[in-house]
Amino acid sequence: MAATFTEAVQLKDVSYSVDGQEILKHVTGVFPEGKITTLVGPSGAGKTSLFRLINGLRAPSSGDIFVQGKPIEEYNPVDLRRKVGVALQSATMISGSVYENLALPLKLQEKQLAEEDAQELLDLVGLKEDTLDQNIKDLSGGQRQKLSIARTLVNRPDVLLLDEITASLDRVSQQDIEKLIVKINQIYQTTMIWITHNLQQARDIGDYTWVMIAGEVVETGESSLLNNPSTEHVRQFVRGEDS
Numbered sequence: 001m002a003a004t005f006t007e008a009v010q011l012k013d014v015s016y017s018v019d020g021q022e023i024l025k026h027v028t029g030v031f032p033e034g035k036i037t038t039l040v041g042p043s044g045a046g047k048t049s050l051f052r053l054i055n056g057l058r059a060p061s062s063g064d065i066f067v068q069g070k071p072i073e074e075y076n077p078v079d080l081r082r083k084v085g086v087a088l089q090s091a092t093m094i095s096g097s098v099y100e101n102l103a104l105p106l107k108l109q110e111k112q113l114a115e116e117d118a119q120e121l122l123d124l125v126g127l128k129e130d131t132l133d134q135n136i137k138d139l140s141g142g143q144r145q146k147l148s149i150a151r152t153l154v155n156r157p158d159v160l161l162l163d164e165i166t167a168s169l170d171r172v173s174q175q176d177i178e179k180l181i182v183k184i185n186q187i188y189q190t191t192m193i194w195i196t197h198n199l200q201q202a203r204d205i206g207d208y209t210w211v212m213i214a215g216e217v218v219e220t221g222e223s224s225l226l227n228n229p230s231t232e233h234v235r236q237f238v239r240g241e242d243s
């Protein structure tokens with residue numbers, strides 16, 4: 001899609017509380033259009049909660065979120081979900097075939113996925129075409145994750161939110177997924193926001209990085225910031241003393 005803006009997602013002073021507990025505190029920042037931004041921070045920092053706000057599953061307690069320049073609350077939820085895709089560590093699937101899982105986003109819109117398009121997607125993510133009829137339960141963890149990513153692409157999202165998608169994979173499968181994310185970013189210019197606990201991955205694959213600690217964004221910038229953090233808190237986190 002031709003872009004006339006530079007910010008795919010923008011947050012202005014966003015806070016989010018649940019039952020009086022402040023989960024996100026005054027988060028301000030941008031996720032640049034067409035770039036890969038990695039999001040790191042200790043467990044409980046609020047990374048997944050931030051995703052729930054960006055894809056409209058939850059509303060902030062205060063502050064503003066813009067997706068491609070438009071306030072998030074002005075989107076029809078179906079349009080927002082099409083524009084902002086999500087892939088999770090669990091790569092949740094329905095029982096049935098690979099094709100049935102791939103076709104699910106369109107089925108929910110009462111549309112069909114052409115077999116040709118399904119095969120093209122499998123090819124893109126590096127799954128063999130004869131996988132299409134395979135039962136989902138016969139896939140490896142890495143194959144499931146590739147399928148999960150292919151499924152998010154069915155709607156041609158402009159923004160992809162990836163939450164710990166390589167956390168449960170072996171090193172080879174992790175590298176496969178890393179290459180795939182870079183490839184999708186290059187082919188479709190999809191804006192990627194990638195939560196990962198793997199700091200090397202955050203540094204190598206990210207153009208930009210956000211570091212969150214205890215509900216706050218403490219550092220943002222080019223991913224090389226992880227080599228030389230400017231705050232003691234992030235230095236500790238990078239050294240592994242705070243993860």
Ligand SMILES: Nc1ncnc2c1ncn2[C@@H]1O[C@H](COP(=O)(O)OP(=O)(O)OP(=O)(O)O)[C@@H](O)[C@H]1O
Pocket residue numbers: 018023041042043044045046047048049050
């Ligand atoms: N629905 C909820 N109700 C109550 N507390 C919640 C809810 N969702 C998240 N939290 C709390 O918000 C904080 C941030 O959680 P979140 O899952 O966003 O962290 P995270 O950075 O994704 O952590 P991890 O790296 O472990 O996935 C945690 O203290 C968590 O217990």
Ligand SMILES: [Mg+2]
Pocket residue numbers: 047048049
């Ligand atoms: Mg999380």
